[in-house]
Amino acid sequence: MLKKDIINYLVDNIPYLMKQDASRAVNIIITTLIEGLKNGQRVEIRGFGSLSVRERRAKSVPNPKTGEMMHIPARKSIHFTMSKSLKEPLIKGN
Known part of the structure; x- marks a missing residue:
């Protein structure tokens, strides 16, 4: 699902909502x-x-092509934790 799909869903399901307002x-x-x-x-x-x-x-990891060790610097990443109400239907397949 893309951002434009979310915008279109909002426009389709909320009466009188203009696309530009949904996008904003x-x-x-x-x-x-x-x-x-x-x-x-x-x-x-x-x-x-x-x-x-x-x-x-x-960390240091081997380069997959050469096998030579290369250094990967510390970095930040985003971690997502699912809520229980989202996890259960995904596990059950519904």
Whole structure:
């Protein structure tokens, strides 16, 4: 599902909602999520899950082509934890 699909879904399911307003709302939500994560906050959406920033430590790994060891620096990544109400239907396949 793409961002435009979410916007179209909102427009189709909310009477009188214009596409430009739906697009603006989705962009504001995404910007708010990004700002929260940038500030080190955990972002929780009840019934969906939570996003948080995790620090990945530096490590040395072999280069798959040459076998020579290469250094991967420490970095940040986004971690997603599913809510129980999302996880259960996915596990059951419904």
